[in-house]
Every structure is written in C-alpha cells, then in structure tokens.
Amino acid sequence: MSLYTPSLFDARDRAAVARLMHDHPFATLVTPTSPEPRVSHVPLLLVSDCEPHGTLIGHVARANPHWQSSRDAESIAIFHGPHAYVSPSWYGQHPSVPTWNYIAVHAYGAARVIEGPVVRDILARLVATYEAKDSDWSMAALPEGYMTGMERGIVAFEILVTRLEAKTKLSQNRGMEDRKRVIARLQALGGDDNLQIAQAMRTALEPA
Numbered sequence: 195m196s197l198y199t200p201s202l203f204d205a206r207d208r209a210a211v212a213r214l215m216h217d218h219p220f221a222t223l224v225t226p227t228s229p230e231p232r233v234s235h236v237p238l239l240l241v242s243d244c245e246p247h248g249t250l251i252g253h254v255a256r257a258n259p260h261w262q263s264s265r266d267a268e269s270i271a272i273f274h275g276p277h278a279y280v281s282p283s284w285y286g287q288h289p290s291v292p293t294w295n296y297i298a299v300h301a302y303g304a305a306r307v308i309e310g311p312v313v314r315d316i317l318a319r320l321v322a323t324y325e326a327k328d329s330d331w332s333m334a335a336l337p338e339g340y341m342t343g344m345e346r347g348i349v350a351f352e353i354l355v356t357r358l359e360a361k362t363k364l365s366q367n368r369g370m371e372d373r374k375r376v377i378a379r380l381q382a383l384g385g386d387d388n389l390q391i392a393q394a395m396r397t398a399l400e401p402a
Contacts (some may be wrong), residue, residue, distance in 0.1 A: 197300045197359040202367055205360035211299055212248070214275045214360070215240045219324075222272040223252075225305070227261055232260040238271055238353075239320055247355035251302060251308075251316050253348045261307060261349040269353060273299040276390035280365065284379045285372045293389050295363050295376075302357040308350040314341075316350045364395045373399065 195250035205211060219239060225232045234254055240321050243249040250397050274295030308316065323399055333341070365373045373395060380392035 197298070197361055199359060199361045200273055203361050203363045205297075205299075205362040208358075211358060211360045212240060212242065214297060215273050215301070216300055218273050220274075221250075221301075223260070223269055224272065224348040225260060225267050225269040227263045227267065229383070234258060234260045237320065237324065238273075239288070239323055244354065245299070246389050247358050250303070251319070251350070252353060253313075253316070253320075253350040256347050256349050258349075261305070261351060265305065265307065267304065267307050270355075271301040271303075271353065273301070275299070276387040276394070278380055278388045280376055281379070284375050285368070286375060287360040287369060287372055293363075293365075295365060295395070297362050297364075297391075297394060298360070301353070301355045302358040302359075303353040303355045305351045305353050308352055312350075313350045314343055340401045362394065362398070364391070364398050366398065370399075 215238075219237045221236060221238045223232075223234045223236055223238070236252045236254060238250040238252040240250055277294060277296035280293045280295050282288070282292055318333060325331065336344075360401050365376050368376070377392045377395050380388040380395075
C-alpha cells in the first residue's frame, strides 16, 4: 500500500510533516485484515523520541476489535490536513477543470499494545497536550475508582513509525500567476481550511 504522490506534490520537509501531524492529530487508523480492513478514527500523539520518524501513541475502546487485529500487520495512520476546492474560474490559463488542494500524511508501522501503569501516563500525556491550558478540569481530580474503571475500558497502543509519506497538492502544476490567483481567492473566501491552504501555497512560493 502506498500513497499516490506525483513528484511535484511530494513533501520532504520532515519538520513540516511532523507539524501537520501535531496540528491535525485526529487520524484514520487502517489495518489490513481479512475479510476486510479495520478502520478507526482516533487522536494520535506524535512523540519524537526515536529515529527515524518517531512514535505515535493513542488508545481505542477495549470493545473495539481493531486492537486485536493490529498486532501482526502494518497499520496506516492517515492524518488529514487542510483542504480546499479550487475553481477553474480562478485561473487565467484555459481550458481548465476544477480540482481540490489538500495536505495529507500517511504514517506506517505495527501497533504494540501497552499495558500496566504506563497506560495512565499515556492518558495524562494526551490530556496535557489537548486540554486547554486554562481549563478547570483535571484528570488528577477524578476519583481513583472511576479512573481505574475507565482504564479497564480502553486499550492503549504505540506505533513505531517506520515509513512516512506526505502529499502537499498545492497547485504546483499551475503557472505562477494561476497559483497567486488561487491564493487570493481562497484568502477572500475565508474559513479555516481555505486560509490554511492559501498560507501553505504562499509558503511553497517562497524561495528555499
């Protein structure tokens, strides 16, 4: 399995790839199994603790059979970055057709189930990353019995990432003027995804 990535759209900036995985942590986890693949949607935290690509940590519900299927097969964690529709009416060069600009990362590796006291450490790390810094909620304030029961209902895992594929489809196949036109229209439209794609396109135009 691999991501179709023409050379124009191949992202090789490791820092930018890691940043996208951090900024868009809600991933689609796919494990090829028979008779059909297992698919789960889970937040995954990238930990840059080992080479070459770091480790992903997360958890699923114990009732989810995905964790039982993932031990013996390579999984793919798909991180979906910003995306935006691009109208051919924005181009100066014609004929042209509509397209979609987007950024995505595929991270490959086998999942390893984690058990014991370290599970709570993983949960605490996830909460510390995603809970608002000014929140008045604290995992540490939960009753021990409640917390223990919650832990029994999940399975924590880690994925040592062995391979990364990243695609930044940002109109690199268009001329400079058309790319600038797309940026301007996305900027004018507004909205998080449109603005993020516009910024990514603007960054791609900057000299290396």
